[in-house]
Every structure is written in structure tokens, then in C-alpha cells.
Amino acid sequence: xxxxxxxxxxxxxxxxxxxxxxxxxxxxxxxxxxxxxxxxxxxxxxxxxxxxxxxxxxxxxxxxxxxxxxxxxxxxxxxxxxxxxxxxxxxxxxxxxxxxxxxxxxxxxxxxxxxxxxxx
Amino acid sequence: xxxxxxxxxxxxxxxxxxxxxxxxxxxxxxxxxxxxxxxxxxxxxxxxxxxxxxxxxxxxxxxxxxxxxxxxxxxxxxxxxxxxxxxxxxxxxxxxxxxxxxxxxxxxxxxxxxxxxxxxxxxxxxxxxxxxxxxxxxxxxxxxxxxxxxxxxxxxxxxxxxxxxxxxxxxxxxxxxxxxxxxxxxxxxxxxxxxxxxxxxxxxxxxxxxxxxxxxxxxxxxxxxxxxxxxxxxxxxxxxxxxxxxxxxxxxxxxxxxxxxxxxxxxxxxxxxxxxxxxxxxxxxxxxxxxxxxxxxxxxxxxxxxxxxxxxxxxxxxxxxxxxxxxxxxxxxxxxxxxxxxxxxxxxxxxxxxxxxxxxxxxxxxxxxxxxxxxxxxxxxxxxxxxxxxxxxxxxxxxxxxxxxxxxxxxxxxxxxxxxxxxxxxxxxxxxxxxxxxxxxxxxxxxxxxxxxxxxxxxxxxxxxxxxxxxxxxxxxxxxxxxxxxxxxxxxxxxxxxxxxxxxxxxxxxxxxxxxxxxxxxxxxxxxxxxxxxxxxxxxxxxxxxxxxxxxxxxxxxxxxxxxxxxxxxxxxxxxxxxxxxxxxxxxxxxxxxxxxxxxxxxxxxxxxxxxxxxxxxxxxxxxxxxxxxxxxxxxxxxxxxxxxxxxxxxxxxxxxxxxxxxx
Numbered sequence: 001x002x003x004x005x006x007x008x009x010x011x012x013x014x015x016x017x018x019x020x021x022x023x024x025x026x027x028x029x030x031x032x033x034x035x036x037x038x039x040x041x042x043x044x045x046x047x048x049x050x051x052x053x054x055x056x057x058x059x060x061x062x063x064x065x066x067x068x069x070x071x072x073x074x075x076x077x078x079x080x081x082x083x084x085x086x087x088x089x090x091x092x093x094x095x096x097x098x099x100x101x102x103x104x105x106x107x108x109x110x111x112x113x114x115x116x117x118x119x120x
Numbered sequence: 121x122x123x124x125x126x127x128x129x130x131x132x133x134x135x136x137x138x139x140x141x142x143x144x145x146x147x148x149x150x151x152x153x154x155x156x157x158x159x160x161x162x163x164x165x166x167x168x169x170x171x172x173x174x175x176x177x178x179x180x181x182x183x184x185x186x187x188x189x190x191x192x193x194x195x196x197x198x199x200x201x202x203x204x205x206x207x208x209x210x211x212x213x214x215x216x217x218x219x220x221x222x223x224x225x226x227x228x229x230x231x232x233x234x235x236x237x238x239x240x241x242x243x244x245x246x247x248x249x250x251x252x253x254x255x256x257x258x259x260x261x262x263x264x265x266x267x268x269x270x271x272x273x274x275x276x277x278x279x280x281x282x283x284x285x286x287x288x289x290x291x292x293x294x295x296x297x298x299x300x301x302x303x304x305x306x307x308x309x310x311x312x313x314x315x316x317x318x319x320x321x322x323x324x325x326x327x328x329x330x331x332x333x334x335x336x337x338x339x340x341x342x343x344x345x346x347x348x349x350x351x352x353x354x355x356x357x358x359x360x361x362x363x364x365x366x367x368x369x370x371x372x373x374x375x376x377x378x379x380x381x382x383x384x385x386x387x388x389x390x391x392x393x394x395x396x397x398x399x400x401x402x403x404x405x406x407x408x409x410x411x412x413x414x415x416x417x418x419x420x421x422x423x424x425x426x427x428x429x430x431x432x433x434x435x436x437x438x439x440x441x442x443x444x445x446x447x448x449x450x451x452x453x454x455x456x457x458x459x460x461x462x463x464x465x466x467x468x469x470x471x472x473x474x475x476x477x478x479x480x481x482x483x484x485x486x487x488x489x490x491x492x493x494x495x496x497x498x499x500x501x502x503x504x505x506x507x508x509x510x511x512x513x514x515x516x517x518x519x520x521x522x523x524x525x526x527x528x529x530x531x532x533x534x535x536x537x538x539x540x541x542x543x544x545x546x547x548x549x550x551x552x553x554x555x556x557x558x559x560x561x562x563x564x565x566x567x568x569x570x571x572x573x574x575x576x577x578x579x580x581x582x583x584x585x586x587x588x589x590x591x592x593x594x595x596x597x598x599x600x601x602x603x604x605x606x607x608x609x610x611x612x613x614x615x616x617x618x619x620x621x622x623x624x625x626x627x628x629x630x631x632x633x634x635x636x637x638x639x640x641x642x643x644x645x646x647x648x649x650x651x652x653x654x655x656x657x658x659x660x661x662x663x664x665x666x667x668x669x670x671x672x673x674x675x676x677x678x679x680x681x682x683x684x685x686x687x688x689x690x691x692x693x694x695x696x697x698x699x700x701x702x703x704x705x706x707x708x709x710x711x712x713x714x715x716x717x718x719x720x721x722x723x724x725x726x727x728x729x730x731x732x733x734x735x736x737x738x739x740x741x742x743x744x745x746x747x748x749x750x751x752x753x754x755x756x757x758x759x760x761x762x763x764x765x766x767x768x769x770x771x772x773x774x775x776x777x778x779x780x781x782x783x784x
Contacts, residue, residue, distance in 0.1 A: 004473060004474065004477035004514065005477075007477075007510075007513050007514075008477070008481055008484075008510075011506075011509055011510070011513075018488055018489075018492070018500040018501050018502040018503075018506070019500065019501060019502075019503065020498055020499070020500045021489065021498075021499040021500065021501055022498075026498075035501065048725075049642075049644060049724075049725060049734050050644075075352075075642075075724050075725075075736065076724075076725065078694065078703035078704070078705055079702070079703060
């Protein structure tokens with residue numbers, strides 16, 4: 001058990017403690033690699049396969065006016081559309097959040113729960 | 121209708137409540153007749169819950185939209201099979217399924233063990249406590265029988281759930297989750313009644329094994345579902361909802377192994393109690409994770425009424441279990457001690473520590489975002505690298521132990537005999553590793569290690585079968601096949617266990633092959649254009665759109681060649697579900713019989729105007745071994761579970777000397 005615990009402690013010490021999840025309104029204070037969680041704001045421009053697809057993200061909850069511009073390449077999930085909550089990994093560069101290719105994931109409340117966003 | 125459902129649940133609440141309070145009182149004061157009546161109340165709760173379940177199923181079948189639950193999870197155009205499966209498509213129905221299975225299991229377990237009265241008097245109230253929580257939730261917090269004026273049509277079912285797996289995966293998982301309550305209840309019953317011998321383990325061995333098998337198969341089905349339906353080319357993503365089922369399975373795996381030590385050597389009594397409580401609490405935690413929405417954020421506590429209740433119940437059960445084990449520590453002293461670090465017992469111990477370590481690191485990964493959010497106000501999460509690291513760090517040694525353990529002697533093994541026993545497996549592993557390294561498999565060292573260790577385990581298992589068969593042949597003079605059959609039949613637990621080990625090795629090889637050595641290519645194709653991936657050539661021919669009852673489907677036709685021979689026609693595409701406002705990914709897979717691997721195609725994006733398709737192609741070697749392992753896993757478990765008259769008689773003599781002679 002002690003050995004297992006040691007492996008665990010060494011790993012967390014070396015690899016750091018996870019990637020922070022940040023909402024668009026609090027992104028300004030972070031420079032490194034983060035997971036940006038937000039709701040998609042249009043217009044969505046460009047094709048993610050040939051050139052970067054561009055869109056903006058705002059906070060999922062609350063009415064914070066902060067918007068973050070995102071540039072993304074790679075697979076776009078089927079459920080991606082304006083208003084959908086997404087998570088995308090990347091870093092801020094010159095005022096644009098440059099996403100890691102293929103890191104975009106749409107968020108569902110749970111595997112089984114039906115989309116509530118439709119009714120509201 | 122809804123009123124009947126509510127009434128049935130209230131009746132069940134009354135019965136379960138009676139079983140809990142009267143049962144506890146009877147067990148405490150040793151009132152035999154009252155205990156019997158509490159037991160009967162628990163039995164009677166099952167039909168009451170069945171009535172409630174039937175009401176919900178009928179409402180789903182009739183698409184009775186006055187039921188809020190029906191309106192939220194089905195629509196008039198949804199096929200009947202999926203409408204019925206919506207029973208477990210939502211929160212309230214899932215809770216009812218939990219209760220249905222629990223009350224059924226409880227009734228069966230109590231009835232089958234009605235002779236073991238002393239133990240049972242405390243098992244009944246423990247089971248009633250667990251059932252009571254669920255029936256209380258269903259009556260007052262999250263009722264599937266809430267009604268409202270019927271909307272014109274229901275909200276329908278999420279596209280990715282509309283898959284035949286929806287009929288099998290959730291119920292199997294629940295059969296597993298809930299099944300773990302039975303050994304837990306017997307363990308706590310044993311502590312409460314101070315009957316802390318091995319009896320509770322013997323009585324619940326098959327329950328644990330069955331629950332564990334259900335949980336394992338349920339997860340494999342879920343993985344296959346994700347593989348063919350979600351359409352990203354993988355089968356396991358370390359999603360909290362997936363981990364929710366893996367954690368109790370790992371704890372139960374550890375438990376299944378360590379109880380053998382208690383049965384054989386009277387050791388690890390406390391540890392077994394801890395493991396059974398851990399497995400049970402994790403199964404409740406798993407239900408809570410999948411149902412409360414807490415996975416995303418602790419703030420969803422306030423959105424779902426379920427979260428606080430569940431957390432409270434988990435806390436209560438944890439405190440109850442830990443407290444009870446602590447109070448009974450004096451009764452749980454080991455009969456013997458570990459004699460050597462090189463012995464069968466010791467390898468079991470290492471196996472246990474690794475399994476629990478893996479389980480706890482996964483748990484840490486799951487709760488880490490919640491903890492950081494609560495403590496620092498900023499959510500931090502761990503992802504695939506974290507889990508992969510610990511899967512390699514703890515999983516690979518576990519794989520190796522699977523080959524080592526069964527060959528090491530009980531009590532203490534001499535290094536000399538070990539050398540002799542391990543010569544063949546070691547040679548097999550070294551040769552396999554060297555050959556694969558020469559073939560260029562060194563590109564992934566976890567993959568190479570997994571293959572090498574697997575060779576070691578396979579060789580040791582085959583050796584065991586060969587040795588056992590040879591021994592029988594020389595003693596009993598039987599033919600080869602008959603000797604093998606008799607060997608397995610006479611030692612079902614042992615050889616069933618080996619078959620399960622073989623299944624786990626297959627799984628490990630499949631996972632290693634398909635994750636460490638896969639190839640991924642993505643390309644935009646116009647009709648008539650082709651792309652080449654890893655020896656395959658894929659030519660895109662054109663698009664075709666079809667309309668079904670509740671979906672519109674567009675598929676790309678892709679012809680596949682391997683070398684110069686045409687091997688398959690694939691049709692990856694996308695489906696639009698207008699009622700649900702949803703899109704589904706329809707992947708198309710060619711199973712290559714030559715490599716046991718898959719050619720997995722995804723129409724990542726379809727541009728109808730120009731007919732261009734962004735085709736994503738994954739070549740996944742050996743991936744089908746994962747699914748084939750499932751069959752071997754079930755087969756091995758069945759062998760180990762199969763009733764064994766000789767063993768029954770032996771156990772009966774050991775624990776009920778009077779009963780055995782009376783029966784004979």
C-alpha cells in the first residue's frame with residue numbers, strides 16, 4: 001500500500017494537479033493550458049477542417065459580458081451549435097484562445113438525461 | 121393509473137419500514153416470531169414494487185403523456201422497444217429499477233437462506249434499510265408517477281440512446297450494482313449478530329460472483345455501445361459515468377479474491393469487511409454519479425433534489441459500516457498469520473492492494489474536480505494521461521500477478537520450486553517480448569509490456585490445464601478430453617477462475633493492441649476519390665439519403681480494398697432526429713478476420729452542397745478480442761458459479777453439522 005501511495009504522490013508531484021477548468025469571465029488571469037467551459041456565441045465562421053473555425057464563448061451561468069474568441073481545428077461534434085455548452089482545451093495567444101486540435105467536446109448534463117436546453 | 125403506482129410504492133414503503141424497525145427490534149431482543157414477520161414483510165415488498173413497475177411500463181407502452189416521466193422521455197413516434205427501455209432512461213425510472221431489482225434480490229436471498237435464522241435476523245433489517253432509502257426517494261423526492269396535463273407529444277429519447285444496447289446495458293449494470301447489496305447485507309448481518317465466521321462469505325459467494333459478472337458484462341456492453349454508436353473510435357474515455365461502474369467492479373474483484381484467503385486460511389477478516397463495504401458504497405456512489413449531475417459541478421446539487429439525499433445516504437452507510445467493523449474488531453482476529461512474502465496468500469495480498477489502489481486513484485480522479493471547486497473555488501480536472509498512468513502503473517503488475525499467483529504454493533514457496541514452475545511461462549514471455557521488439561512493437565512500452573505479460577499468463581494457465589489433465593490421466597486412466605472435462609467439473613472454482621483470467625488477458629491484449637498500436641487518418645474526399653490507410657484503400661463513391669419513422673439518414677458509400685482484393689462496402693453517415701432536435705453519428709466498421717482488428721470509418725462532416733465528406737478512418741488491431749473476451753468471461757464465471765453437490769455437502773458439514781446428518 002505504501003508503494004502504491006508513493007507512486008501516486010510522485011505522479012501528482014511531477015505531473016502537477018490537473019488542468020484548471022475556466023469560464024470565459026475568469027480566463028484573463030490564466031496563461032497556461034486550460035480547459036475553457038462556456039456557451040457558444042455566434043456567428044460561427046469557417047470550416048474546422050481546412051481553416052480554423054472561429055466562434056466566441058460566454059459564461060454558462062450568469063450574465064457576465066465577457067466573451068472569448070476561439071480558433072479551433074479538427075472534428076466538430078454533431079451537437080455543436082450556438083447556445084450549446086462546450087469544453088475546449090487550449091491557451092490564450094494574442095487575444096484569441098487557440099484550441100488544441102480535436103479537443104472540442106459538447107457537454108451533456110449526463111449520459112442519459114435528455115437535452116433540457118430545448119424547453120427553456 | 122398513476123394513483124395505483126403511488127399506492128403500490130407507499131405500501132412498499134410501509135412494508136420495508138416495518139421490516140427495518142420491527143426486524144431490528146426483533147433481532148436486538150431476540151424475538152423469533154417478530155423477526156419472522158419482519159422477514160415476511162420484506163418478501164411482500166417485492167410484489168408491491170412489481171405492481172409499481174408494471175404501472176410505469178404500461179404507461180410507457182401506451183405513451184400516456186399525463187405521466188410527466190413518460191412525456192419527458194418518450195414520444196409518440198418512438199418505437200415500442202425504446203419506449204419500454206425509457207424505464208431506465210431517466211432518473212425516477214432508474215431509481216425504481218434499483219428498487220425493483222433490490223427487492224427481488226432481497227426476497228430471493230432471504231428465502232433461499234431462510235434456514236440460517238440467526239444470521240438472517242440482522243440481514244433483513246440491513247436490506248430493509250437500503251431498500252427503504254430508495255423507496256423513500258421514490259415516494260417523496262423523485263416520483264415516477266407525477267402527473268401533469270398531457271402535452272401534444274413527448275420530448276423523445278436522446279438519439280444516441282436509440283440503440284438496441286439501451287435494452288441490455290443499463291439493466292445489466294443495475295443487476296450488478298444492486299447485487300453487491302446482498303453480500304454487503306450479509307456481511308453487516310454477520311457483524312451485528314456476532315456470527316463472524318466464514319459463513320456469510322460462503323452463503324453469498326455466488327451472489328457476489330453473479331453481481332460481479334453482471335457488472336463486468338454490463339460495462340463491456342456499454343463499451344461496445346460507445347464504440348459503435350458514439351462514433352469517436354474508442355470504447356472507454358475515463359468518463360465519470362464509466363468510472364462509476366468500474367470502481368465497484370474493481371473493489372468487488374479484490375473482494376472475490378481476498379475471501380478465498382479467509383475461507384482457506386482464516387486471514388484478512390477485517391479487510392474483507394472493508395472491501396465489501398467499499399464495493400457497496402461505491403455502487404451507491406456510482407448510481408449517485410450517473411443520476412445527480414454532480415459530475416459537472418457541485419453547483420448542480422441545488423438543481424437536482426437527489427444530490428443531497430444521496431450524499432447523506434452514502435455518508436450514513438459509510439459511517440454505519442466503518443463504525444460496525446470497528447466495534448466488532450475483537451471478533452475479527454485472524455486465525456493464522458502470513459508466513460512468507462513469497463506464497464499464494466502474499467500474491468493475493470499484492471493483487472488486492474493493487475486493485476484497491478487502482479480503484480482509489482480512479483475515485484480520486486472522479487472527485488478531484490468537485491474537491492477543487494469546493495476548496496479553492498476553481499475547478500481543476502484530471503484527464504486521460506492521469507488515468508492511463510495509473511492503469512499502467514497498477515494494471516500491468518496486476519496482469520503479471522495473474523500469471524504468478526496461481527503457481528505459487530500456499531503458506532511458503534521455495535525459490536527453487538518457483539524456478540521450476542516458472543520456467544515455461546518465463547521462456548514464453550521472453551521469446552514473445554523479444555520477437556515483438558524485433559518487429560517494431562517497441563513504439564509503445566506499455567503495449568509491449570502488456571503483450572509480454574499476457575504471454576506469461578497464457579503460458580501459465582495452459583500449463584495448469586495440461587498438468588491437471590495429465591495428473592488425472594495417470595491416476596484415473598481417463599482419455600484426454602474426459603480428463604480435461606472431469607478436471608474442470610471437479611474443481612469448478614479453480615478452473616472457472618482460470619477461464620476468467622484468460623478472458624482478462626484477452627481483454628488486455630485487445631485494449632493494448634487497439635489503443636497503443638492504432639492508426640488514425642483523416643481526409644476530405646470528393647466522390648470518386650480514394651485514401652490509403654495502413655494497407656487498406658478506401659474509395660468514396662457518393663451520398664445517399666433515406667427517411668425512416670423518426671430520423672433522416674445520410675450515408676456515404678465507401679468501397680474498401682486490402683491490397684488488390686475488394687473486402688467490404690462501408691456506409692458511414694449521420695442521422696437527424698427532428699423530434700428530439702438531435703444528430704447521431706452512424707459509424708461503419710469492417711471487422712477484418714485476418715487481424716481480429718477493425719477498420720473503423722466515421723463521416724466526420726458531410727457537405728451536402730458539394731458532396732464532400734471528411735472521412736476519418738481508424739485502424740484498430742486486435743480490438744475484437746475485447747468483445748470475444750466477454751464470452752469467455754461469462755463462460756468462466758458460469759463454471760465457477762455452477763452448483764457443486766460435493767462442495768455443498770462439505771460446507772454443510774462444516775457449518776451445520778446437525779443439518780447435514782438430518783438431510784443424509
